[in-house]
Amino acid sequence: MISRDTCVARDLVDPLRGFRDRFVIPEGIIYLDGNSLGPMPRNAAAVLNRTIEQEWGHDLIRSWNSAGWFDMPVRLGDRVGALLGAAPGQTLVCDTTSINLYKAIHAAIGLRPDRSVVIAEDESFPTDLYIVEGAMKSAGRPMQRRLIGTDGPSIDALLDRDVAVAVLSHVNYRTGELLDMAAITRQLHDAGALVVWDLCHSIGVVEIAFDRHAVDFAVGCTYKYLNGGPGSPAFIAVAKTHQAAAQHPLSGWWGHAAPFAFDRNFRPDAGIKRFLCGTQPIISMRGVDAAIDAMEGVEVAALRQKSLALTELFMSRVAELLPGLDIVTPRQASLRGSQVGIAFDKGFAVVQAMIERGVIGDFRAPDLMRFGFAPLYVRFADVWDAADILASCINSEVWRDPRYSQVAGVT
Amino acid sequence: MISRDTCVARDLVDPLRGFRDRFVIPEGIIYLDGNSLGPMPRNAAAVLNRTIEQEWGHDLIRSWNSAGWFDMPVRLGDRVGALLGAAPGQTLVCDTTSINLYKAIHAAIGLRPDRSVVIAEDESFPTDLYIVEGAMKSAGRPMQRRLIGTDGPSIDALLDRDVAVAVLSHVNYRTGELLDMAAITRQLHDAGALVVWDLCHSIGVVEIAFDRHAVDFAVGCTYKYLNGGPGSPAFIAVAKTHQAAAQHPLSGWWGHAAPFAFDRNFRPDAGIKRFLCGTQPIISMRGVDAAIDAMEGVEVAALRQKSLALTELFMSRVAELLPGLDIVTPRQASLRGSQVGIAFDKGFAVVQAMIERGVIGDFRAPDLMRFGFAPLYVRFADVWDAADILASCINSEVWRDPRYSQVAGVT
Missing domain, CATH: 3.90.1150.10 (Aspartate Aminotransferase, domain 1)
Known part of the structure; x- marks a missing residue:
């Protein structure tokens, strides 16, 4: 008892x-609200204070190199990637979940140029639905949205050879329902479609096997179970196999193959860095560092x-x-x-x-x-x-x- | 002497x-590098520490309301707007300059549906050129870029009835040259075109009259002469007159007319908030607050x-x-x-x-x-x-x- x-x-x-x-x-x-905003790791204040007072206050502009600010999206990305089961070079910490979703969906649509359907979920967190709309409108060709409903239709009923990509929540933000990432990813691939997994409510608390399940794209936030701080930058993971061909229109200088060459034309980085765009909020980024430190050993x-x-x-x-x-x-x-x-x-x-x-x-x-x-x-x-x-x-x-x-x- | x-x-x-x-x-x-990263305002450490230890550490999720986190983009936007000569309700602090440029250029192209040219500058900061490329590619119709060159052609030579929008740097990031915002904005408007001003190198140090010159869109960063901290979120200003019709595809939930209604379809906010997208990095946002406090009285x-x-x-x-x-x-x-x-x-x-x-x-x-x-x-x-x-x-x-x-x- x-x-x-x-x-x-x-x-x-x-x-x-x-x-x-x-x-x-x-x-x-x-x-019991760490699924919305994780609490402060005890080490965070010291890490953030050092960034504020030493790196910014004292070292100033030199910290872009000496404190590794410029490399943070990639370095933190690999740290988050380890929690995703993604080998290095496939994950970035940058921007917001919504922005990263836009990049991922846009890229996925581009990788399936002969298909015209995006599957999403009726009951997903709303921004996922809204960003699907935005990505479809700016895809450069007519696209349609098909919605999985809680009471049907199911993905089986919606999946056919017109489907370019499905945008799915690993854990539903309301019900807490967990989808079978392995089976659904396989089902989509069998139909020639790609998948974008929203991992906001599973990262840091559910085992994820990005590489093993051959996931195409994933996004998520770092301020829930990862405890990175209010609005800390999000992550995006893109399978190595797609990186060279994946394109999105947020082509800012941090995504350029040679950001400091200051070319006049955009030439994307060959790898994951093509999913970067502009200068990242360093202090908030550091919260992610502290938070992953706090998980050390688990x-x-x-x-x-x-x-x-x-x-x-x-x-x-x-x-x-x-x-x-x-x-x-x-x-x-x-x-x-x-x-x-x-x-x-x-x-x-x-x-x-x-x-x-x-x-x-x-x-x-x-x-x-x-x-x-x-x-x-x-x-x-x-x-x-x-x-x-x-x-x-x-x-x-x-x-x-x-x-x-x-x-x-x-x- | x-x-x-x-x-x-x-x-x-x-x-x-x-x-x-x-x-x-x-x-x-x-x-002499405050044009790249402004130094730390003395009050910033205290403001940021309060946000970290009290708002995040102690008050946790409640701070979204009690500490005004959710309203920060609009409230800080109005504070930056005052430095721009923009009446309240036209400026947001959010995302990065590159992302905000994308929104602005995309919206401007959409407001001139019968025109097919974007003017940019050969010698602008590269991200402006790259984002012009991205926005043109995702515009939904064929667009062309025309470049103003240092040795010509000039804007006079490029401007005709095909021009939808010109993306111009108020102050050139290399030469420090200042363009005549009043005259050029008028010239563009006379030709039926819109303007997006990049104010990265003028905000906080050059007088700007957004409303008086009837500027359409402006973007810029807050970490140079505004001293908001490394990579602190950027700003975007959109003239009231364009807001209801201006659209961009980064349609995240913070831009929705009712973000907490959790509708299934995107319905943009009626005003400036339609230019928001996802959850903002609060700690880095607070740096902007501290920095504008430090300018109080000037x-x-x-x-x-x-x-x-x-x-x-x-x-x-x-x-x-x-x-x-x-x-x-x-x-x-x-x-x-x-x-x-x-x-x-x-x-x-x-x-x-x-x-x-x-x-x-x-x-x-x-x-x-x-x-x-x-x-x-x-x-x-x-x-x-x-x-x-x-x-x-x-x-x-x-x-x-x-x-x-x-x-x-x-x-």
């Missing part, structure tokens, strides 16, 4: 227990294992305390990421009330309560307590209190 | 003398006046000490920005030797020594000393020393 004591005992033998100390978790807070497999145990505990405990509550996240481990979504018509007020009681989750309209379980710093006892507080907020009908009225959280 | 003493005396009565204390200028350094007219005096002093002193040296920057005040370029075949070695002697300028291939004079912190005595050190490096033929071999500086 599980109790709070067994949770505490489990925390004591958790092989990841030492990692929690590497993060700043404010006193009295159970932070394997993604261990993160995944604990993540599944945390979400299973939460779901089973919620089902026990609040039978009949609509948990939208799959109970089967292989089908979920690291978050749990609960549909509840008073969810907005409940999330606000939980925040007041120290449990930070978030709410997505119209009715979704969303809780992320980051295995680097969330404890089993936290999960137990969070479920208790959820139950007490619902059982006491906190929505009758008119205070709970402002939305928290961004993505 | 000018002497070092008269320069020191001039510094004592300089109405901007108090501003130098607001910046960290390392001991013994004469910093008028651009006063900056311009001192800037011209500094560059005039440098050019006259260099001409005196090194007659015959090829100063490529116009001597006429109305034709130059805030930097001085000197073409010299041993320039690379000379710049390296000057850096060793405490004077930081930069070098641009094949032969250009470049010195920026930022009136917020450069003193007249600094200019005197820098000219002396330049002369001594050249007179002693420092290029015979094999040590000087690595390029410093980025833009």
Whole structure:
């Protein structure tokens, strides 16, 4: 029989227990929103201060070379690539997820010049749908969008020889559902199509095998489970095999084969650097460095294992305390990421009330309560307590209190 | 007769003398590279630390609302807009100059659907030329580029009823030449064309009258004379009159009319926010806040006046000490920005030797020594000393020393 004591005992033998100390978790807070903004790694302040005061303040312009600023997108890219299962030279940290999606989708459409369809998901994070629209409009030929729906059509129904590329979320931002990257990538390739995986909600917490599954393109952000800081630059991964032919129109000087030759015509870098565009925000980039340092010594497999145990505990405990509550996240481990979504018509007020009681989750309209379980710093006892507080907020009908009225959280 | 003493005396009565204390200028350094990376405002460390430790570390996800992170592009945009002479609601701080150029050029091409030519400059910063290429390729119709050359053709020769838009640098990044924004904008408008001004080398140091000259689009960076920090996000300004019709394909969720409605289709914001795309790098954004705070109380007219005096002093002193040296920057005040370029075949070695002697300028291939004079912190005595050190490096033929071999500086 599980109790709070067994949770505490489990925390004591958790092989990841030492990692929690590497993060700043404010006193009295159970932070279940690391799937939106990861907390600050304890080393980040020092890393960022050195960048600000020494590299910028003291060394000034020389830091472009001496502090390696100019190489950061590639160097950090390889660090993120290691978490993706992508060999070096295929990943960059730069720009935003939306911008990187645009580059990837545009390039994929260009690599399939005789095809006219982009598959996307009805229920993907909206920017993915919007960027599909933008990339199609600027593709240089007529393109159509086909949408996978939660209640159908499925990818099987939509996939044919007209499909150039599918843009898919590895983990759904609402339900937490995890797609089978290996099988779907193979299915798309069998049909001659390419794939762009959005890894925003899986990077750092789900095992990803970019090279092994022969993924074409992937993008994602670094401020959720990677803890790189608010709006820290995103990543883009492009399979080696596509790099020489992949083109996109954001042809800025950082993507040039010889950025300092100052040629008059654009000649893209032969490799991954052709997916760079302009000068990157160095201080925010450094947050990604600090965050990956803070993960030093952990394997993604261990993160995944604990993540599944945390979400299973939460779901089973919620089902026990609040039978009949609509948990939208799959109970089967292989089908979920690291978050749990609960549909509840008073969810907005409940999330606000939980925040007041120290449990930070978030709410997505119209009715979704969303809780992320980051295995680097969330404890089993936290999960137990969070479920208790959820139950007490619902059982006491906190929505009758008119205070709970402002939305928290961004993505 | 000018002497070092008269320069020191001039510094004592300089109405901007108090501003130098607001910046960290390392001991013994004469910093003439603020046209590439501005120095750190003294208040920046505190502002950035608060963002890192309090807003991110302590307040976590709540800071998107409580610390105003989500509104920063618009709020900072209006602050930069004030320096542009642009009324509120027309400027954003976001993304990079290259990305913003892409949006602006794409939008301008779309606003002139019956025209097929983009004018650019042979000698502009290369990314402008490369992004023109990218925007033309993704415009959805065949477009041609026509280049203004230093030795001709001029804009007069290129301008006809086929021209949709001209992309022009207000101040040339090499020569420091300043274009007449009022006259050229009028000339383009008379021909039915639009203009995109690249203000990277004029913002914060040259008076700009965006509204008064009815400029259509402008972009620029915040890390040169604005001192926002390495790679701090760029700005884009779009005249009110164009906003409702202006479109670009980087249609991310921050540009949506209702970003949190999570609609399935993109519906752009009615105003300037349609030029946003994805989540911005908040810590680097805060550098812009700190930097504009550090300019509090100064008028651009006063900056311009001192800037011209500094560059005039440098050019006259260099001409005196090194007659015959090829100063490529116009001597006429109305034709130059805030930097001085000197073409010299041993320039690379000379710049390296000057850096060793405490004077930081930069070098641009094949032969250009470049010195920026930022009136917020450069003193007249600094200019005197820098000219002396330049002369001594050249007179002693420092290029015979094999040590000087690595390029410093980025833009």
